[in-house]
Amino acid sequence: MITVVLLTLVTLIFLYQLYKYAVARPEGFPPGPPRLPIFGSYLFMLLINHKYLHKAVLQLSKWYKSDIIGLYVGSFQIAVVHNGEAVREILNNQLCDGRPVVYLSKIRDPEVCVRGIFFKDGILWKEQRRFILRYLRDFGFGRRFDQLENVIAEEITDMLEIIRSGPRYAHEHELVKPGGYRIQLPLFFSPFAANSHFSVVYNERTSRPEMAKLIKLIQFGLQFQRNGDDYGRMLSIIPWIRHIWPETSGYKKLYEANMFIYQYFAEIVDRHLLTYDENFERNFIDIYIAEMKKDLPKEYGFNREQFIMGLIDFSFPAFTALGNQATLIVQYLMLNPEVTKRIQREIDDVVGSGRLPTLDDREKMPYTEATIRETMRIDTLVPSDVPHKALEDIELMGYRIPKDTLVIPSLYAMHMDKRIWGDPENFRPERFLDEQGNLCLKKDLSLPFGAGKRLCAGETFARNMLFLITTAMLQNFDYVLAPGDSLPDLSKNEVGLVLTPPDYWVQLKERS
Ligand code: HEM
Numbered sequence: 274m275i276t277v278v279l280l281t282l283v284t285l286i287f288l289y290q291l292y293k294y295a296v297a298r299p300e301g302f303p304p305g306p307p308r309l310p311i312f313g314s315y316l317f318m319l320l321i322n323h324k325y326l327h328k329a330v331l332q333l334s335k336w337y338k339s340d341i342i343g344l345y346v347g348s349f350q351i352a353v354v355h356n357g358e359a360v361r362e363i364l365n366n367q368l369c370d371g372r373p374v375v376y377l378s379k380i381r382d383p384e385v386c387v388r389g390i391f392f393k394d395g396i397l398w399k400e401q402r403r404f405i406l407r408y409l410r411d412f413g414f415g416r417r418f419d420q421l422e423n424v425i426a427e428e429i430t431d432m433l434e435i436i437r438s439g440p441r442y443a444h445e446h447e448l449v450k451p452g453g454y455r456i457q458l459p460l461f462f463s464p465f466a467a468n469s470h471f472s473v474v475y476n477e478r479t480s481r482p483e484m485a486k487l488i489k490l491i492q493f494g495l496q497f498q499r500n501g502d503d504y505g506r507m508l509s510i511i512p513w514i515r516h517i518w519p520e521t522s523g524y525k526k527l528y529e530a531n532m533f534i535y536q537y538f539a540e541i542v543d544r545h546l547l548t549y550d551e552n553f554e555r556n557f558i559d560i561y562i563a564e565m566k567k568d569l570p571k572e573y574g575f576n577r578e579q580f581i582m583g584l585i586d587f588s589f590p591a592f593t594a595l596g597n598q599a600t601l602i603v604q605y606l607m608l609n610p611e612v613t614k615r616i617q618r619e620i621d622d623v624v625g626s627g628r629l630p631t632l633d634d635r636e637k638m639p640y641t642e643a644t645i646r647e648t649m650r651i652d653t654l655v656p657s658d659v660p661h662k663a664l665e666d667i668e669l670m671g672y673r674i675p676k677d678t679l680v681i682p683s684l685y686a687m688h689m690d691k692r693i694w695g696d697p698e699n700f701r702p703e704r705f706l707d708e709q710g711n712l713c714l715k716k717d718l719s720l721p722f723g724a725g726k727r728l729c730a731g732e733t734f735a736r737n738m739l740f741l742i743t744t745a746m747l748q749n750f751d752y753v754l755a756p757g758d759s760l761p762d763l764s765k766n767e768v769g770l771v772l773t774p775p776d777y778w779v780q781l782k783e784r785s
Pocket of ligand 1: 364390391392402470586587588590591594595598654655658659660721722723724726727728729730731732734735
């Protein structure tokens with residue numbers, strides 16, 4: 274009898290403790306789902322929508338009737354915001370400019386120290402970001418620069434030529450089918466975007482015969498992206514599962530991709546270090562090496578490892594995200610043929626067919642620009658933004674957010690908010706035009722690149738490239754369906770680290 278009473282008592286105490294743990298939260302913290310030991314609220318999020326976690330959290334927001342949700346992913350305490358004003362507030366508040374040390378950020382660095390730009394904060398992030406942006410600018414990054422625009426035009430010419438000629442080298446079979454006019458997305462655009470970016474960074478481009486390794490780099494980049502999610506996957510929560518399920522946990526794929534990418538950039542940095550001559554500055558990499566040789570405070574981070582990771586962070590989106598975004602645009606063009614026709618008419622009127630579209634044409638092509646912006650709104654490439662972290666205790670939407678809480682401004686929720694857009698679910702480029710058909714930037718409240726001090730470092734470059742790639746393609750080709758093809762199915766797009774369309778082949782037809 275006494276044993277039964279004792280057992281019941283212990284069970285009750287245990288259940289009570291479990292309940293207390295599940296509902297406990299810091300005073301003044303936003304409402305949200307209960308948490309389980311080890312997993313926090315992550316399992317609930319998976320149950321609600323395992324494919325699109327940003328939608329799962331938005332659903333929670335609706336259930337709790339609150340634009341701000343407090344939840345736990347493993348041991349990470351998180352506040353997610355689904356309201357335009359609060360999203361802006363987070364992005365523009367420097368006390369929210371911290372970055373969490375999520376597991377994914379650790380395993381991408383072979384030395385297991387977190388470096389780079391994306392996942393750093395404090396003085397090192399400030400110094401590195403400022404320095405890299407300041408000096409890349411000299412080589413045309415983030416501004417108009419003839420030399421770079423000529424390079425991009427050459428890359429786009431190569432891109433069009435591959436479509437017409439079909440593969441000339443073994444590795445080009447990954448990009449285009451024999452006979453041409455059939456390309457693999459999202460891979461196809463990336464070698465040319467990457468080459469344009471590398472010409473800024475170290476004044477070199479990979480020519481068609483030598484592109485095999487660059488194509489591998491892009492494929493590994495996509496592999497890395499596809500094996501994450503916006504909350505770091507189960508690996509963030511229980512890192513040791515990598516030893517038990519290296520495959521299913523995604524660890525093996527992440528690690529393999531990570532090692533290739535690291536080696537790729539380490540070789541570039543080391544080659545420059547080996548041949549460095551202080552009297553002869555070749556490119557941005559030499560400028561960085563010169564800085565490394567100065568006697569700067571250690572915490573500024575001017576050293577080889579930090580440089581490799583910084584270079585990866587500044588290049589990774591150029592050889593992955595840009596191609597993904599250009600592919601999302603193709604999907605919407607194929608699904609909206611009348612929009613495509615209208616862009617083609619604009620291209621014919623402004624550019625004609627005798628030369629490639631240039632950035633000078635951009636302001637004369639408001640409908641094209643509006644379409645690109647509308648695609649970036651309706652399908653947010655980085656739906657949960659890159660997570661921020663509160664550097665101090667702060668107040669947000671009337672709630673208390675303790676220091677070190679991850680704060681996630683849901684760009685997706687903001688882009689789909691009826692209160693801002695009226696009809697967010699409709700693809701309607703006209704929403705960014707005024708009555709005369711001019712682009713009206715005041716109407717574009719979307720924030721696909723974030724904002725504030727953490728604003729995407731590559732926004733201008735990305736916007737320019739998206740315009741040039743999209744218009745060059747539509748000037749020359751129509752996207753059509755070959756026998757057996759079907760229209761893009763948007764529900765097949767996955768959210769890894771960013772929104773990624775699956776690999777698929779698209780048929781092109783020469784425009785008459
Ligand atoms: C369409 C393409 C792109 C989109 C939609 C995009 C979007 C974003 C977003 C949402 C962030 C996070 C902002 C935040 O923390 O609040 C970000 C960060 C960043 N992006 Fe992009 N990006 C794109 C392309 C690029 C390109 C081409 C580059 C470089 C060549 C680049 C470099 C970076 C860097 C370095 C950061 C980290 C900034 C920091 O933490 O200080 N991005 N991007």
